[in-house]
Amino acid sequence: MVKNIKAEVKNLTFSYDKASTGRPVLNSVSLPVHEKSVTALIGPSGCGKTTLLRCFNRMHDLYGSVKYEGKIILQPSGFDILSNEVDPLEVRMKVGMVFQKPNPFPKTIYENVAYGLKIRGIKKKSYIDDKVEDSLKKAGLWKEVSDRLKASASALSGGQQQRLCIARALATEPELLLLDEPTSALDPISTAHIEELVGELKKTVTILMVTHNLHQAGRASDFTAFMYLGDLIEFGESSQVFTNPKEEKTENYITGRFG
Amino acid sequence: MVDQSQARLMKQIKFLKAQDVVFWFVGLFVLAGAFLILFALIYDMAQTGIPRINQEFFFNFPSRFAGKAGIYAAWVGSLCVVLVTALLAIPLGVATGVYLEEYAPKGWFSRLIELNILNLAGVPSIIYGIMALSLFVYQFGLKQSILTAGMTLGLLILPIIIVTTREAIRTIPNHIREASYALGATKWQTVSSHIIPYSFGGIMTGVVIALSRAIGETAPLLTVGAVAFIAFLPTAPVMATAPYVSAQWLMDPYTVMPIQMFNWISRPQEEFHVNAAAAGIVLLSMTLVLNALAIFIRYRFRKKYKW
Ligand SMILES: Nc1ncnc2c1ncn2[C@@H]1O[C@H](COP(=O)(O)OP(=O)(O)OP(=O)(O)O)[C@@H](O)[C@H]1O
Ligand SMILES: [Mg+2]
Numbered sequence: 001m002v003k004n005i006k007a008e009v010k011n012l013t014f015s016y017d018k019a020s021t022g023r024p025v026l027n028s029v030s031l032p033v034h035e036k037s038v039t040a041l042i043g044p045s046g047c048g049k050t051t052l053l054r055c056f057n058r059m060h061d062l063y064g065s066v067k068y069e070g071k072i073i074l075q076p077s078g079f080d081i082l083s084n085e086v087d088p089l090e091v092r093m094k095v096g097m098v099f100q101k102p103n104p105f106p107k108t109i110y111e112n113v114a115y116g117l118k119i120r121g122i123k124k125k126s127y128i129d130d131k132v133e134d135s136l137k138k139a140g141l142w143k144e145v146s147d148r149l150k151a152s153a154s155a156l157s158g159g160q161q162q163r164l165c166i167a168r169a170l171a172t173e174p175e176l177l178l179l180d181e182p183t184s185a186l187d188p189i190s191t192a193h194i195e196e197l198v199g200e201l202k203k204t205v206t207i208l209m210v211t212h213n214l215h216q217a218g219r220a221s222d223f224t225a226f227m228y229l230g231d232l233i234e235f236g237e238s239s240q241v242f243t244n245p246k247e248e249k250t251e252n253y254i255t256g257r258f259g
Numbered sequence: 260m261v262d263q264s265q266a267r268l269m270k271q272i273k274f275l276k277a278q279d280v281v282f283w284f285v286g287l288f289v290l291a292g293a294f295l296i297l298f299a300l301i302y303d304m305a306q307t308g309i310p311r312i313n314q315e316f317f318f319n320f321p322s323r324f325a326g327k328a329g330i331y332a333a334w335v336g337s338l339c340v341v342l343v344t345a346l347l348a349i350p351l352g353v354a355t356g357v358y359l360e361e362y363a364p365k366g367w368f369s370r371l372i373e374l375n376i377l378n379l380a381g382v383p384s385i386i387y388g389i390m391a392l393s394l395f396v397y398q399f400g401l402k403q404s405i406l407t408a409g410m411t412l413g414l415l416i417l418p419i420i421i422v423t424t425r426e427a428i429r430t431i432p433n434h435i436r437e438a439s440y441a442l443g444a445t446k447w448q449t450v451s452s453h454i455i456p457y458s459f460g461g462i463m464t465g466v467v468i469a470l471s472r473a474i475g476e477t478a479p480l481l482t483v484g485a486v487a488f489i490a491f492l493p494t495a496p497v498m499a500t501a502p503y504v505s506a507q508w509l510m511d512p513y514t515v516m517p518i519q520m521f522n523w524i525s526r527p528q529e530e531f532h533v534n535a536a537a538a539g540i541v542l543l544s545m546t547l548v549l550n551a552l553a554i555f556i557r558y559r560f561r562k563k564y565k566w
Contacts (some may be wrong), residue, residue: 057441059440062437062440089445090422092440093443096441097441099437099438103432103437103438104566105439106384106563115444115452116443118452153555169442179461233421
């Protein structure tokens with residue numbers, strides 16, 4: 001599989017505490033994210049998957065003094081997400097995110113999807129309408145909600161809410177879509193729905209996804225990165241990582257010997 | 260090893276149930292006592308005061324003759340003062356609450372401010388009166404005006420509004436904020452389209468309760484010079500000739516309901532005490548209406564959001 005690189009993590013070292021001199025939470029991680037494909041981040045709890053994911057949209061900056069070292073380069077522009085000169089707002093305009101727990105705004109379905117456009121100053125009603133429909137279709141939710149766009153998003157089921165959150169992130173056409181365990185709060189049927197959706201979405205968007213579910217990583221991803229205690233242990237095509245891991249730690253993890 | 264025998268278990272359950280019953284009775288007794296005392300007070304006042312309440316009572320100015328005296332100046336004064344209080348305290352209090360929750364970096368400094376605000380909420384109201392007397396009346400030269408009174412009460416209820424605003428905001432789960440920021444929203448966009456709308460019910464509840472407290476305050480207004488005997492209304496804010504609007508009313512002398520009451524109750528004649536009771540009923544109704552409004556708002560908004 002030959003794909004262009006969409007984003008590249010270069011020697012990323014990260015600590016939650018600026019003053020900390022101890023072991024960083026991410027330890028010189030380097031990782032390519034291939035365009036229009038799904039890259040899965042796996043590893044035991046607490047190894048830093050969420051932390052790495054949230055570096056991609058500078059989410060950590062919301063909570064005060066954290067320390068980034070290294071780079072995350074967005075291609076083809078060469079834009080460094082972690083640079084001090086870059087405004088986190090600009091990063092978040094380019095990189096979308098879907099969270100572990102579905103978190104729709106307690107507003108209407110329409111308003112949820114339109115929100116990203118609204119904050120970008122887009123006012124043209126016909127454009128927003130089209131975009132809302134388009135995003136809901138891409139998220140596989142249009143059929144279920146097309147007749148009740150003005151209904152509250154809180155009335156949707158958990159799985160529908162999560163697809164709404166995906167539609168909300170898609171509406172702004174992100175260059176990169178981050179998913180943090182998007183199915184861990186959902187039932188098996190909704191999970192299957194989302195997995196299917198991820199397979200569909202990768203035709204147009206680049207996806208980086210944290211998952212705890214190894215089957216999910218195996219099924220839904222093209223590339224897999226295995227992390228352990230803040231180190232990136234192994235990265236490769238999912239077929240290779242799952243059938244023929246190079247590292248012993250990876251093998252132990254995917255065969256269920258720890259984690 | 261725990262003794263698991265059936266007999267022992269039953270005994271334990273019986274004991275716990277008896278404990279429940281005892282506490283149930285104690286609670287009921289205390290509650291009933293409180294209600295009884297409150298009811299007796301209101302009943303006593305209502306019995307004396309209600310027969311005195313008629314249209315003239317609402318639209319007469321105070322008088323030397325108890326039978327002719329009314330609360331016109333007092334309720335208009337109360338409304339004017341509360342209006343000024345609301346206009347000052349709501350924007351300032353809500354903005355401060357939002358700032359402290361959403362903008363201020365969390366650290367020792369914001370904790371210090373938080374502690375101070377909590378302390379301010381507990382300062383006796385007369386202290387506010389004394390401070391306002393030296394600051395607003397003498398330093399700023401605002402005299403014994405509606406503006407002074409509104410500012411004094413505004414200061415008094417500011418901590419309440421700040422604290423309730425913060426509490427209302429804290430009920431919004433963090434993942435809602437993150438959803439907004441992740442889409443690229445600025446702080447202000449997040450605050451204006453999420454934080455304030457979702458906490459609006461809680462904020463308004465606090466505001467209304469604070470205003471109902473302001474309406475009943477007496478002590479600080481006595482110190483900043485509310486006048487007890489006022490036989491005219493404040494200047495009208497609108498008029499028929501240019502410049503049509505006037506802010507003169509802000510600088511007019513005034514009286515308010517509780518001070519009118521206080522004035523009547525301190526007279527020796529029995530008839531004035533009847534007036535005081537009647538004014539008390541009106542004042543009580545005003546605060547009850549406000550509290551009912553607060554409950555209504557809270558009820559409406561609580562059902563609206565479930566996280
Ligand atoms: N806000 C924070 N402040 C300080 N330390 C944190 C914070 N969040 C996470 N950590 C620490 O960083 C390490 C990595 O956490 P992270 O949440 O990235 O793990 P994870 O791989 O996503 O785990 P899980 O699979 O359980 O979600 C953990 O040791 C955790 O204790
Ligand atoms: Mg995680």
